[in-house]
Amino acid sequence: MRRRDTTGPRSAPALGRRVFLAGGLAAAGTALAGCGPADTVLSGRQPLRQWNLFTGGDGARMVEMHAAYRKAHPGIDFQPSTFQWGNPYYTKFAMGAAGGRAFDIATLHVSRLRGLGVGTLISPVPTDLLAEHGITRDTVFPNIWDKCTIDGELYAVPLDTHLVVTYYNRPVCEQAGVLDSDGQLVEIRDENHFFDVCAAVKEVTGQYGVVTDTTHAWRPFWSLYRQLGGEMTLDGELGIDDDKALRALDFLRRLSEEGLAPKASDGAATPANFQNGIAGLMLSGNWELPTLKDAGMDFGMRPFPGVYGEELGQGDSHCFVLPVRREPDDDAVAAAVEYAAWMLKHSITWAGGGHIPAYMPTTESQEYADLQPQSDYRHAAEDVQFDPQAWFSGSAAQLQADAGAIFTGVHTGAVTPEAALDRFKRTAQDLIDTPSPV
Known part of the structure; x- marks a missing residue:
């Protein structure tokens, strides 16, 4: 697997990422966080470890979205883990991120970014790579995008406003x-x-x-x-x-x-x-x-x-963040960024739970306009406090x-x-x- 320093100038897309983009997900279910199993290495699938805090109705919709992601990405060994909402999750997140080997991408509340180690535990998102997948400030509610930006660096990819x-x-x-x-x-x-x-x-x-x-x-x-x-x-x-x-x-x-x-x-x-x-x-x-x-x-x-x-x-926003890595891994970052972009582009499912998608092409679509009563408060996302x-x-x-x-x-x-x-x-x-x- 090719590795590079993701904190420095970014080179052209690697072969590993192109191979990854042609692939997709693997088996259903929720896997425990950790390193990819041996059959992953032998099969050549890219491991992707994801942590989240969604249970209840949100959890059911996340499982539905993950099932669709798996179907679309057979070349990815997707390993999501769900933990208890609130302080139990955030304690686990901090410990896991400090260890450097817990997850490839995780869900946070945007309001918790500064308190959970921006720059020390949380790595900037490569915006050039994100843009390759069609996600830029022009496609996301600007006020939410700006909230994810600290000292000129994007540290999170916003999924919604609630x-x-x-x-x-x-x-x-x-x-x-x-x-x-x-x-x-x-x-x-x-x-x-x-x-x-x-x-x-x-x-x-x-x-x-x-x-x-x-x-x-x-x-x-x-x-x-x-x-x-x-x-x-x-x-x-x-x-x-x-x-x-x-x-x-x-x-x-x-x-x-x-x-x-x-x-x-x-x-x-x-x-x-x-x-x-x-x-x-x-x-x-x-x-x-x-x-x-x-x-x-x-x-x-x-x-x-x-x-x-x-x-x-x-209100607040659920977002996706990348960990600071002990050893830079270009392919893991590419897989994580593509996953975040895919989730934003398919967030009409997430909207069914009441959250306002951050991805504006979704909230401006006829499919979202037909969602009632969700579409009646869409504009509140522009002024979330x-x-x-x-x-x-x-x-x-x-x-x-x-x-x-x-x-x-x-x-x-x-x-x-x-x-x-x-x-x-x-x-x-x-x-x-x-x-x-x-």
């Missing part, structure tokens, strides 16, 4: 008179309008107007704070706009205190409450879509409500966990917005003062 959106029970909202002439939920004009809509919906359900995951209150908080123009810096001294943060937290307090939303609703109970008709609106991630579809609900979706201006919603940058920030990171634990008390009434903000600021500063473990 973010908090608004779900609405169509029959309930029709009865409440809050649908527009096209049968979609009316666009929220301001804070008072949102509370009026929730009150109208509550009149129909007899219980609540809206339900939101009170244990993950960071997501709506960050959405509202960003709509207000709030900035947050997590370097040296915490930078936060107290007035805007208090206004966002007071919004959460009002929802529960005025009886428009449950004071407590965790991740599992929230879609169940919405599905059971306890509330006619739900503020949650677009990843809940398959559950509601499977339940046969008549529902619609639109971006997170523009309570304080634009419909900005907190990523978490503030820090090694402890992002999906499944400590900042989200700590903020959720603190802000849930605002919903229950256990703490005031002022007390919650003070506690959050102390906690965030403690995290800032803690050195990164990577």
Whole structure:
């Protein structure tokens, strides 16, 4: 197998890559990570070890896409491994990447790039090679591509955007008179309008107007704070706009205190409450879509409500990254980059789970336009609000966990917005003062 230094000037495509492009995948199933077996070497197939954190509905769609990839690539010995979502996966990723022999390509959240060793554990993506497969900044949502770019180097290939959106029970909202002439939920004009809509919906359900995951209150908080123009810096001294943060937290307090939303609703109970008709609106991630579809609900979706201006919603992006290698391997990098490009080009399957594909030819296709209600919130990807940058920030990171634990008390009434903000600021500063473990 030919090897070269992938960090220096890149030479013309190698024979190994051309042979690889003519090939495809091997047997079905999920393989354990590790070096390719002996029959791989004897057969001449290129090994490709992939790590991901997709279970549940996302996992089922990933398996479906991988099955199609195998069928199209019989010359590749594809070995995917799925690990538990969240900190277990990211701990495994850091240990595996540090070892230098765990995977050829892995899935991450874009928000975790800086905290997981950009340049030390994660290698830049060769954009010239990626462009050979038709993936450039012009084919991907530019804001997502730019988020994957650090110090002028592309460190990840974005697969999607996922973010908090608004779900609405169509029959309930029709009865409440809050649908527009096209049968979609009316666009929220301001804070008072949102509370009026929730009150109208509550009149129909007899219980609540809206339900939101009170244990993950960071997501709506960050959405509202960003709509207000709030900035947050997590370097040296915490930078936060107290007035805007208090206004966002007071919004959460009002929802529960005025009886428009449950004071407590965790991740599992929230879609169940919405599905059971306890509330006619739900503020949650677009990843809940398959559950509601499977339940046969008549529902619609639109971006997170523009309570304080634009419909900005907190979110993230799943992406593919390459490890820093102890020994540069041109053929392994070529296989990994082609795999990432193939997944982007076939991401209409991924869109079925609610995520917005990052590959614009997919989201601009008629096939995607026919996906309902996914296509109704496509434009939200252009304005997704990523978490503030820090090694402890992002999906499944400590900042989200700590903020959720603190802000849930605002919903229950256990703490005031002022007390919650003070506690959050102390906690965030403690995290800032803690050195990164990577």
